[in-house]
Amino acid sequence: xMSQPLLDVQGLSKHFGGFTALDxxxxxxEPGERFGLIxxxxxxxxxxxxxxxxxxxxxxGKVVFQGRDxxxxxxxxxxxxxxxxxxxxxxxxxxxxxxxxxxxxxxxxTDSRTTMAERRAEGMQILELIGLAxxxxxxxxxxxxxxxxxxxxxxxxxxKPDLLISDEAMAGLSGAEVNEILGRLFTLxxxxxxxxxxxxxxxxxxxxxxxxxxxxxxxxxxxxTPDEIVxxxxxxxxxxxx
Amino acid sequence: xRVASFWPVxxxxxxxxxxxxxxxxxxxxxxxxxxxxGLIMATAWNILGGFTGYVNFGSAGFFALGAYxxxxxxxxxxxxxxxxxxxxxxxxxxxxxxAGYLTLRLRGVYFAIATLALAIVLETLMVNxxxxxxxxxxxxxxxxxxxxxxxxxxxxxIMLALAIGSVGLARYLNHSRIGRGxxxxxxxxxxxxxxxxxxxxxxxxxxxxxxxxxxxxxxxxPYFVTFVEPLSAFNLIVAxxxxxxxxxxxxxxxxxxxxxxxxxxxxxxxxxxxxSSELNLLxxxxxxxxxxxxxxxxxxxxxxxxxxxxxxxxxxxxxxxxPAAA
Amino acid sequence: MFSIDLLSNALVAGLLxxxxxxxxxxxxxxxxxxxxxxxxxxxxxxxxxSYVVYxxxxxxxxxxxxxxxxxxxxxxxxxxxxxxxxxxxFERTGRESLAGLAFFFGIMFILEVTIILIYGVxxxxxxxxxxxxTLRFGIIxxxxxxxxxxxxxxxxxxGIALYLSRTFTGRAILAVSQDRLALExxxxxxxxxxxxxxxxxxxxxxxAGALLIIIGPVEPSFGRVxxxxxxxxxxxxxxxxxxxxxxxALLIGVSESMVQTFVGPSWAxxxxxxxxxxxxxxxxxxxxxxx
Numbered sequence: 001x002m003s004q005p006l007l008d009v010q011g012l013s014k015h016f017g018g019f020t021a022l023d024x025x026x027x028x029x030e031p032g033e034r035f036g037l038i039x040x041x042x043x044x045x046x047x048x049x050x051x052x053x054x055x056x057x058x059x060x061g062k063v064v065f066q067g068r069d070x071x072x073x074x075x076x077x078x079x080x081x082x083x084x085x086x087x088x089x090x091x092x093x094x095x096x097x098x099x100x101x102x103x104x105x106x107x108x109x110t111d112s113r114t115t116m117a118e119r120r121a122e123g124m125q126i127l128e129l130i131g132l133a134x135x136x137x138x139x140x141x142x143x144x145x146x147x148x149x150x151x152x153x154x155x156x157x158x159x160k161p162d163l164l165i166s167d168e169a170m171a172g173l174s175g176a177e178v179n180e181i182l183g184r185l186f187t188l189x190x191x192x193x194x195x196x197x198x199x200x201x202x203x204x205x206x207x208x209x210x211x212x213x214x215x216x217x218x219x220x221x222x223x224x225t226p227d228e229i230v231x232x233x234x235x236x237x238x239x240x241x242x
Numbered sequence: 243x244r245v246a247s248f249w250p251v252x253x254x255x256x257x258x259x260x261x262x263x264x265x266x267x268x269x270x271x272x273x274x275x276x277x278x279x280g281l282i283m284a285t286a287w288n289i290l291g292g293f294t295g296y297v298n299f300g301s302a303g304f305f306a307l308g309a310y311x312x313x314x315x316x317x318x319x320x321x322x323x324x325x326x327x328x329x330x331x332x333x334x335x336x337x338x339x340x341a342g343y344l345t346l347r348l349r350g351v352y353f354a355i356a357t358l359a360l361a362i363v364l365e366t367l368m369v370n371x372x373x374x375x376x377x378x379x380x381x382x383x384x385x386x387x388x389x390x391x392x393x394x395x396x397x398x399x400i401m402l403a404l405a406i407g408s409v410g411l412a413r414y415l416n417h418s419r420i421g422r423g424x425x426x427x428x429x430x431x432x433x434x435x436x437x438x439x440x441x442x443x444x445x446x447x448x449x450x451x452x453x454x455x456x457x458x459x460x461x462x463x464p465y466f467v468t469f470v471e472p473l474s475a476f477n478l479i480v481a482x483x484x485x486x487x488x489x490x491x492x493x494x495x496x497x498x499x500x501x502x503x504x505x506x507x508x509x510x511x512x513x514x515x516x517x518s519s520e521l522n523l524l525x526x527x528x529x530x531x532x533x534x535x536x537x538x539x540x541x542x543x544x545x546x547x548x549x550x551x552x553x554x555x556x557x558x559x560x561x562x563x564x565p566a567a568a
Numbered sequence: 569m570f571s572i573d574l575l576s577n578a579l580v581a582g583l584l585x586x587x588x589x590x591x592x593x594x595x596x597x598x599x600x601x602x603x604x605x606x607x608x609x610x611x612x613x614x615x616x617x618s619y620v621v622y623x624x625x626x627x628x629x630x631x632x633x634x635x636x637x638x639x640x641x642x643x644x645x646x647x648x649x650x651x652x653x654x655x656x657x658f659e660r661t662g663r664e665s666l667a668g669l670a671f672f673f674g675i676m677f678i679l680e681v682t683i684i685l686i687y688g689v690x691x692x693x694x695x696x697x698x699x700x701x702t703l704r705f706g707i708i709x710x711x712x713x714x715x716x717x718x719x720x721x722x723x724x725x726x727g728i729a730l731y732l733s734r735t736f737t738g739r740a741i742l743a744v745s746q747d748r749l750a751l752e753x754x755x756x757x758x759x760x761x762x763x764x765x766x767x768x769x770x771x772x773x774x775x776a777g778a779l780l781i782i783i784g785p786v787e788p789s790f791g792r793v794x795x796x797x798x799x800x801x802x803x804x805x806x807x808x809x810x811x812x813x814x815x816x817a818l819l820i821g822v823s824e825s826m827v828q829t830f831v832g833p834s835w836a837x838x839x840x841x842x843x844x845x846x847x848x849x850x851x852x853x854x855x856x857x858x859x
Contacts, residue, residue, distance in 0.1 A: 053436060055432070055435075055436070074435070074440075074442075075435045075436050076435050076436070076437075076438050076439055076440050076441065079436060079437065079438040080438055084436070085436055087432075087433065087436075091430045091432060091433040092429075092430070092433075093425070093426050093429035093430055093433065093434070094429050094430070095425065095428075095429050095494070096425070096426075096429065103422070104422065104423070104426045104434065104437050104438075104439065105437040105438050107419060107422065107423075108423060108426075108437060108438035108439045108440075109437060109438030110438075155433075155437060158437075159437060159438055297669050297670070299608075299669075299673070344845075344849050345848060345849065348848055348852060351606050351669070352803075352848055352852060354606070354669055355606075355608075355799050355803075355844070355848070356844070356845060356848045356849075358608075358795060358796065358799075359796050359799075359800075359841040359842075359844045359845045359848075360841075360845065362792075362793070362796050362837065362838065362841045363838050363841045363842055363845065366834070366835060366837055366838035366841075367838075369834055370832075370834055370835065478677075478789075478792070482673070482677055485670060485673065486674075489667075489670055520681060520684050520685050521685070523677070523681040523684075524678065524681040524682065524685065526677070527674050527675075527677035527678035527681055528674075528678060530670060530673070530674035530677070531671055531674030531675060531678065534657075534667050534670045534671045534674060535653070535657040535658075535667075535671060536657075538667045
């Protein structure tokens with residue numbers, strides 16, 4: 001069987017009125033890979049994520065997932081195919097408990113029929129993995145910041161993705177909290193899930209990623225291993241300016 | 243309400259109340275009809291409003307369209323009721339589907355305004371359509387109804403059956419896969435979509451059911467008042483009640499509109515007779531504003547808070563109705 | 569049927585009407601366009617203004633425009649109070665969407681019913697020297713009862729536009745919807761700014777109400793028809809744009825006038841609502857808006 005990339009973004013462009021958010025960007029993620037996407041603010045990282053997850057539709061280029069062109073599909077269809085994302089600003093289903101939050105993707109992101117009991121059991125497993133098992137019956141609206149981030153990741157995992165996009169899950173967290181989230185992401189990756197990590201916390205990205213793509217002002221300016229990226233003068237210039 | 247007991251209890255209720263129509267003053271039958279009408283409208287509204295989180299200000303439009311469907315059918319072929327009611331349901335369900343398809347892409351607020359606009363446009367069309375009597379209205383002859391205590395009792399009993407059916411449907415939705423999806427949409431539509439919930443499809447199901455239910459409530463109206471003209475069919479009180487009853491009762495569950503309709507409906511009927519119609523409207527308005535500002539989760543919410551306070555600080559227990567984030 | 573006379577008069581009448589509509593929509597343009605508050609009760613407040621002006625006109629003989637202007641401080645204060653209630657009940661707790669809408673819906677309802685209780689459902693009108701007289705320019709008729717509201721409305725619109733663009737507080741109002749933090753850093757209190765804006769919005773309702781009852785007799789349910797008009801105008805014009813509001817108001821005024829003249833009066837009410845629906849479906853950001 002030919003080895004195809006998990007995700008293949010080809011020549012993607014996205015405009016907002018006269019503003020070009022992404023200009024002919026191509027990147028690919030291998031199955032089970034740990035992939036980092038970095039760049040200064042406004043470089044187009046979030047737009048790229050939105051185009052991959054379907055929240056936005058790109059004007060030019062293609063998004064190919066597991067060999068299939070998903071360019072025009074709606075977000076929930078892409079979730080069905082195996083792409084899940086967490087949100088930078090957590091968006092819990094506030095009227096539900098933590099466990100109930102997971103039950104939604106467990107019920108809807110899959111094509112098979114399950115019982116409530118099955119979903120709850122599976123949900124608990126995911127909560128164990130992410131470290132929220134003791135909060136399963138708590139209201140998701142009242143969680144601490146780091147628990148909300150964990151819930152975001154857990155809910156994305158509950159969609160049983162082949163590709164998980166973690167959107168700045170560590171922003172504003174303490175050093176210890178960053179390490180904890182990082183550990184969870186490694187655990188998730190060990191199960192064979194490809195992860196795209198978008199972060200400003202450089203230490204985390206460098207530790208986590210096998211390969212990194214750098215965006216600046218809508219264009220891809222560098223691609224390589226963490227060591228290559230760190231020593232790339234273009235990257236340094238993008239972040240620090242001239 | 244425990245799963246097993248709803249239908250048996252409803253059956254008993256139905257038989258008991260129907261029997262009662264033979265013994266009570268006609269006034270109670272008429273008042274009861276109005277309360278039931280409000281109940282169906284409130285339940286319908288809540289499916290889109292409370293369960294899904296989209297506010298419909300144009301309830302009067304669906305109600306009136308149901309009424310006018312009856313008038314058109316009566317004028318054309320005078321069919322029996324068991325044809326008229328489903329016909330109204332289909333017509334209004336289609337309106338709900340179409341209107342939803344056009345407007346559900348809009349942010350919540352714009353959707354609400356669009357529904358209001360839709361209702362007024364419908365009203366203008368009805369006023370100008372001579373086939374249904376235009377602005378002057380149309381008459382319906384009341385048929386003989388043996389077996390029943392009176393003509394009004396006949397309509398009342400049908401309304402009772404329809405009300406129980408509507409509430410049963412709402413209850414089913416509440417606890418079903420669709421209901422869970424709707425709750426996710428209400429809580430956070432974007433997150434729901436990304437969690438695999440087909441949000442547009444579910445929202446359209448919601449508006450279609452709501453439309454059909456409101457159409458059913460309206461379909462009997464011409465038979466009840468026997469004279470239909472746009473001013474009364476597009477009644478403001480119908481629209482306000484559709485919102486006030488669920489919001490006062492509590493929007494998170496199928497029980498809320500029932501509580502709201504029974505309470506508010508009874509208060510209204512009493513006020514209309516004993517004080518005045520206008521004061522009745524004022525009371526509704528004040529209650530709506532009061533509840534929305536002070537007790538936004540309605541009576542249900544107050545009851546839940548009260549129970550929680552009695553129990554003391556504890557984690558949320560499985561089996562409680564989800565409190566609304568409304 | 570299609571004479572130049574009829575056409576040009578319909579056009580002029582439409583422009584005059586549209587100018588007046590701008591006055592009615594102005595308050596909502598500020599409150600909905602800048603503050604994102606869906607005050608569907610705004611037309612009801614305009615009707616309240618009409619009745620208040622009617623009261624002083626019939627009891628004391630006050631000129632309606634004058635009365636309207638005199639009542640603006642009262643309406644301004646009312647606006648501040650209403651906003652404070654809205655803020656503490658809804659905005660602060662983040663429950664704006666469903667509950668906030670229902671709140672204003674209820675207020676609208678209460679206003680209408682209270683007016684009915686006090687004044688009944690009959691039409692009310694005002695008396696002034698100029699009502700009933702007409703200015704003539706060739707084939708064009710300019711009835712004073714339309715002209716005076718038009719001119720007053722234009723003055724008010726220009727005044728508000730200048731205020732918003734030239735004064736500090738005015739610009740703060742424009743800014744508060746976009747960047748609350750920057751506003752706070754500048755030393756302005758966002759709550760105070762929003763109260764001010766809401767108060768101004770309601771103050772325009774006093775004048776708009778006076779103008780309304782000059783144009784023609786008023787009865788309590790008028791507010792509901794105007795809901796569609798003002799929202800159509802604000803949304804068609806584009807959220808946050810005063811000049812958009814003016815242009816949209818003129819467009820709708822002319823459309824209604826044309827429909828009224830050439831199709832039939834009973835269809836005129838539906839024009840605004842149809843425009844509203846079409847705008848929402850086809851181009852929700854309106855002509856000049858920033859959706």
